[in-house]
Amino acid sequence: MKNREVILEVKNLKVDFGKGSNKFTAVDDVNFSIYKGETFGLVGESGSGKTTIGRAINRINEISSGQIIFEGKIISGKISKELDREITKDIQMIFQDPMSSLNERAKVDYIVSEGLYNIKKNLTEKERKKKVTNALLDVGLLPEFASRFPHEFSGGQRQRIGIARALIMEPKFIIADEPISALDVSIRAQVLNLLKELQRTKGLTYLFIAHDLSVVRFITDRVAVIYKGKIVELAETEKLFKNPLHPYTKALISAIPLPDPIKEKEKVLRIYDPKMHNYDSEPPKWIEIEEDHFVLGNKKEIELYKIQLQSHNRNI
Amino acid sequence: MTKRNIILSVDNLVIKFQLRGKVLTAIRGASLDLYEGESLAIVGESGSGKSVFTKSFMGLLDKNGWIDSGSIIYGGNDLAKYNRERDWLNIRGKEIAMIFQEPMTSLNPLKSIGKQVKESIQLHQNLKGKAAKEEAIKILRDVGIDNPEKRYNQYPHEFSGGMRQRVVIAIAVGCKPNILICDEPTTALDVTIQAQILDLLKTLKKKYSLTTIYITHDLGVVANVADRVAVMYGGDIIEIGKSEEIFYNPKHPYTWALLSSLPQLGKKGEALYSIKGTPPNLFHDIKGDPFAPRNPKALKIDFIKKPPYFHVSPTHKVKSWLLDPRAPKVKPPKSLKLLRYKIGDDLDEK
Numbered sequence: 053m054k055n056r057e058v059i060l061e062v063k064n065l066k067v068d069f070g071k072g073s074n075k076f077t078a079v080d081d082v083n084f085s086i087y088k089g090e091t092f093g094l095v096g097e098s099g100s101g102k103t104t105i106g107r108a109i110n111r112i113n114e115i116s117s118g119q120i121i122f123e124g125k126i127i128s129g130k131i132s133k134e135l136d137r138e139i140t141k142d143i144q145m146i147f148q149d150p151m152s153s154l155n156e157r158a159k160v161d162y163i164v165s166e167g168l169y170n171i172k173k174n175l176t177e178k179e180r181k182k183k184v185t186n187a188l189l190d191v192g193l194l195p196e197f198a199s200r201f202p203h204e205f206s207g208g209q210r211q212r213i214g215i216a217r218a219l220i221m222e223p224k225f226i227i228a229d230e231p232i233s234a235l236d237v238s239i240r241a242q243v244l245n246l247l248k249e250l251q252r253t254k255g256l257t258y259l260f261i262a263h264d265l266s267v268v269r270f271i272t273d274r275v276a277v278i279y280k281g282k283i284v285e286l287a288e289t290e291k292l293f294k295n296p297l298h299p300y301t302k303a304l305i306s307a308i309p310l311p312d313p314i315k316e317k318e319k320v321l322r323i324y325d326p327k328m329h330n331y332d333s334e335p336p337k338w339i340e341i342e343e344d345h346f347v348l349g350n351k352k353e354i355e356l357y358k359i360q361l362q363s364h365n366r367n368i
Numbered sequence: 369m370t371k372r373n374i375i376l377s378v379d380n381l382v383i384k385f386q387l388r389g390k391v392l393t394a395i396r397g398a399s400l401d402l403y404e405g406e407s408l409a410i411v412g413e414s415g416s417g418k419s420v421f422t423k424s425f426m427g428l429l430d431k432n433g434w435i436d437s438g439s440i441i442y443g444g445n446d447l448a449k450y451n452r453e454r455d456w457l458n459i460r461g462k463e464i465a466m467i468f469q470e471p472m473t474s475l476n477p478l479k480s481i482g483k484q485v486k487e488s489i490q491l492h493q494n495l496k497g498k499a500a501k502e503e504a505i506k507i508l509r510d511v512g513i514d515n516p517e518k519r520y521n522q523y524p525h526e527f528s529g530g531m532r533q534r535v536v537i538a539i540a541v542g543c544k545p546n547i548l549i550c551d552e553p554t555t556a557l558d559v560t561i562q563a564q565i566l567d568l569l570k571t572l573k574k575k576y577s578l579t580t581i582y583i584t585h586d587l588g589v590v591a592n593v594a595d596r597v598a599v600m601y602g603g604d605i606i607e608i609g610k611s612e613e614i615f616y617n618p619k620h621p622y623t624w625a626l627l628s629s630l631p632q633l634g635k636k637g638e639a640l641y642s643i644k645g646t647p648p649n650l651f652h653d654i655k656g657d658p659f660a661p662r663n664p665k666a667l668k669i670d671f672i673k674k675p676p677y678f679h680v681s682p683t684h685k686v687k688s689w690l691l692d693p694r695a696p697k698v699k700p701p702k703s704l705k706l707l708r709y710k711i712g713d714d715l716d717e718k
Contacts, residue, residue: 206646236413236585237585237587237630238413238629240629241631241641241643244631244640245639245642248639264559266631269631271631307560307563308588309562309563310632311587312615312707313590313591313611313615314612315591316591317591317592324560
């Protein structure tokens, strides 16, 4: 795993909103790398900063300190116009609510190719049309849908349009911010399958932001858990679900509703209280506790986590 | 099972809407007996009619909708015949109350939390002034709001999503209803908060001896709260049974499909099961089994004749021709067996 190519690296990222006494730190000293071709999950409750991280990568939110490195180039802070243009093309976003993320007054043709108008200005009309057709076919829609308006489509189809709009730029990296939360159960499966399929055929890398852990478990390769702007644990998905160390991760996993009436009714809910940490005397550090498994904790806690890990590893 | 009282009985309900000059049939002859003290979950895709069905119990259909035929018997009266707002005022809140999905929009942002809770108490419990305030504070404490005396004077924007949903619940419970309808009560909330709200609803159900109906598309929530589950499709209840019966022994192909598309049953690297096609167009007549066009294994008769209820057990009935003795034996998808064993195992280890 170690020699995999890193496509995106986030170093000591900090994002503040407001000024002076109104200052609010939404993302605080966050570190992670995303490998090429993987699906990296970011989970946490609303207000935890997961969307802000996505938006910081996409240069929508300004960062306060730290660095974001994409394919070896620093893309945070002041960058050249050409690089900015390149990033806009290479990093695309899929939004949560297909009902509100599409321009109601524009035809699908325009919605899908809007990015092209901005970035690839020298395309002929014919080339552009061809790209739209291909993008629509890629997401399982008919090319003739290009002449229709968003209201003519169902939620699942609209989300496909949102995906086509991202794909047409031929991105390398896609930030999917809760892409299926607003969809119906049966349509969710279709969109998840589509995302997986596109990843395989186009070699995409995903940053998958979500709060539904059962979906995250299904689709991601590695996952980071974020709580109040800090990442508290990061590991391979199965490792994290089988052996969570940080108490917040444990609480989060225990809260996943299980579609099994007997187990669901017997399950014990864990509550996470941030007061349980004693961080005044000794602040926590971001430690790699085993290969590819990071956790936030102070010396005492790390000792404890290590013991837990050992006993878990002995059991399997 | 001891004989239980039926608190609400819906028979052959048909609800229609007038939409852009056309008539849409949202509910197509659905029947349901709700037992006192039980917790029933209604599941289905959007457009299956689950919200419209329950809204009709409270006279909350949109202006362009009406009950075409059928009856809703509650307390000896047929609610389907109510047509004056005045009649409904005796039912709404007092007898049947509802919690809505979005706690951000179901509270009045200009009124303090306390006033909003007090309002429902004054209206429905004949308490006034100080007594009403005391009762409101008591209910706020019941729904798990710390320091209710102080919180009483605060406004909705000072509350988090989970706390707001607690206030909405306090308002609903403050009316001392018999039946509480929870329409997607936790969809807008985070997992950890969701679990807490579900726990709260269960506690209140016991404390206030409520009968609860949950409307949801999250099968995890269903497993948590429901004694019985009704599966809706195309405006009708196509399968209903005890929660264990629906999860461990589902019979309708649509229920199979719904359960199979759970991400928990997916294998990494493989495609997740997904239902092909789209839900039926409610503007048209539906012939036969509404799910037939999307069911790859549909029988011929599924396209011709609407199936009646077949009883699997005294508590479990299904509208599917597969249960007719003449039907070929079609087995549910294998992956559904995993439901019992695979899910939740990781947690047991701890």
